[in-house]
Amino acid sequence: MDQNRLSFLALHFIPGIGDHLIRQLVSYCGSAEQVFKTPKGKLLKIPGIGEVTAESIKQGKPFSTAEQELKKAEKENVQIVFFTDKNYPSRLKQINDSPSVLYLKGNMDFENPKTIGIVGTRQATDYGRERVEELVEGLVAHQALVVSGLAYGIDIHAHKHAVKVGLPTIGVMGSGIDVVYPSSHKEIAKKMMDNGGLVTEHSFGTQPDAHHFPARNRIVAGLSDAIIIVEAAQKGGALITADIANSYNKDVFAYPGNVGQSHSEGCNNLIKSNRANLITSVKDLEYVMNWDAAVKPEKKPEVFLLDNYSPNEQLVLKTLLANNKQLVIDELSWKTNVQVSQLASILLELEFKGIVKSLPGKVYKLVKA
Template identity: 75%
Template structure:
């Protein structure tokens, strides 16, 4: 791993520094490796950086942890995917709270033309299991990537039947890659590696603490074109995933259940409040998702970029992937271009008539 990538990894081992502050540090300093070479006085001027954080950066201790983590990843055949990498999942990159680092293991095609999350209660009933089995059988001709959380109940049932029917499946974890939770799912996790695999944002050794799972659900929602809730109580992780998916403007579906049954209440309420489409089989999914028309849900680059240099193309592609407009700080993070340099690039693109500046340091592709 070169200095740039090792520095990116080291940023994740600075105590108290999360994804947002990593973005800030890179934006203000210009590159990950420059963060560790920036004088303490200048670090303290970066919003969110205090004395303790600045001192931790200057001591360089995160590099020892990063080198150890890298060695572990190589030994375990785990791929480290940084936000700035070309193979970072394009669907996940489009959400504002995307992780800055992913740990991936297996044979995962993040850019599969169709991605479906199937989630639900840990106390799945025979009805819920039957809904999963029937839906996955109907999905075979579409060959989607089936995404879930490796949990008891609906999640693991979706993974098992995807494997059984040779559909790729991805388990998003709320723990480190070396901590399969629950442990009873180690065997199915191993089988998933052939056509799919495992994904987490957490470093090796991270335990499956409760607060990791709502955060995990945002990754499930972001990676999916459609989120399908099979069974859910009035409160729980599946409903959190549905709410996140709705906030990302994803299509949410729910199987209806019997009135009065606790694990149907969540799905029925989603449908009743227009927060989910009712689904009884794959035809409902095909209709809403327009799959019969062969629409590829991944945004394609339709800009004519040949007249721009490489950095300008990077800026324009990034704007295009985020509904055509972004704040300069966010754009800096996603393009890995320092704010000072980016401001000059944006000014040049304004003169060329391809973008316009809006109040609040927002830049927008010109219609």
């Protein structure tokens, strides 16, 4: 086991040591391994290091925890990347408060020349979901990487549609890499692994506590060339992400919404206060980002044939056809005699195939036939 990498991870398990102090220690001592070999007197001369922290370093207790963490990462096929590594995302290296360690799972390219963060309210409306779909489809010709936070609403819709149209997409988590939150997004998280994946700064088993999410937003902003707010209330995580992106001198865009509607207030205020560019289509993004206008690939008309689907999918489609083309998932489960957990997976596949659409209230609608 690489002693320097083990030492680096051990630093993260010392109470009271954050990303800034870890950088400080490594910079002063020359390497993470050397930090633990440095005499206590010299450690105390490093800015930010007090008696308690210096003593914790000398005791070296976190090494067993770090060793278990590295073994778990290997077993779970998770990559642990430190800020000194060559494959640490270059965009994050440019911000002062970037994480000193990242846990990665999937097949992702952080150096994609066009990387766009899409965030918004958890209470997404049909208007918001339509804007996401239109935007993501516009990004296909640019082969952009889509970054979001795996949350309900706009975030998960951005991930889903990116997977559907074949764009790479990365979900930044506010929990351990093994704790997908919300749990209902596990299926889409699995699908993201082939062309994208999951990223977090938290160790295995970390629960999705509320204070992790504002910190998570800085990673979304840091990884992206531009942040696009689709729908947002007057307060919330999307606006925090916008403020962070502005502080990083990133371009911020917001879709305008109807006056007087709560989910439009945040976007309208960002535009009104010149904290975001107004966006109505991907053309606005291309203009501000100085991208060459992309030519949209021609879509071939699709023919709806039940024979093109698996037996389970056919059962679901036939049931929807017999019930005015839409049903709540519980009723669909009862009518098909398929458990909700299995049904959710089938419906997700049908969403990717563009035959079924999810609506608020766990309603699923047949969109072709």
